[in-house]
Amino acid sequence: MNAATSSSAASSAGGTGLLLWVAVPYICLAVFVVGHVWRYRQDQFGWTSRTSQLLEHRLLRWGGPLFHLGAFMVIAGHVVGLAVPASWTAAVGIDEHVYHTTAVWAGSVAGVAMVAGLGMLCARRLLARRIRLGTDRSDKVLFPLLSLTVLLGISVTAAHNVFGGGYDYRGSVSVWFRGLFALRPRPEAIADAPLLFQLHALSACLLFAAWPFTRLVHVWSAPIGYLVRPYLVYRRRSSAPTPAPVRRPRASGASRHSE
8 A cells, every 4th residue: 555655656746747847848948939930920010128218217227237237147157057067167177166166156246236137127117107107918927027037046046055055956957957958858857956946947937938928029139230330420519500690671662652
């Protein structure tokens, strides 16, 4: 009886693992790809971040650069940590201690910048009435989901790498991540990871599924041509030109009559 119960529990756990760590990621990736194709074909004019700088610029002035700089650093760190095996970094002379120390401090700085910037952007959207009224349904989904993913990520770094004893995610979460794209999924690699890592991975999957239907699509429209276009020269006039006096023609007939 105990053996049957254990077998049933293991089967149930295996089914849950396949659902969470195989089915859900592949569904989200499919929605990510198909959604972008649909959005591009149906809504090219909406392929923008819909800037609201004219409505409020004080918080945007600081929040926008902080968020984007932190996001670029976070994405670069995730690419190295998840897509590059530990054996590759070791082959170029970067041992695990150096990699871990660099990742923790760089990730902490990037995470703080991203959280601070995102906090300012969310605050201006909640506090500025004109911006709040212009918030559409996609923004109401994007901002909470993006905030959840970012906060879970910074919580992972703080709980397991800064204040904790450290966790080798490159031997578990990274293996699961690379297996998805190699079409050789390994759900067991992430099944025993700490809960915060699992929640962060699931929230990231949901964020990718929502990506094509939100303002995040503007990431693919980076103004690369702006870097190589010629300069535009503006000249400022020193003073406004004095308008020439308007000379009215003299009415000769009226003049003779008055004489």
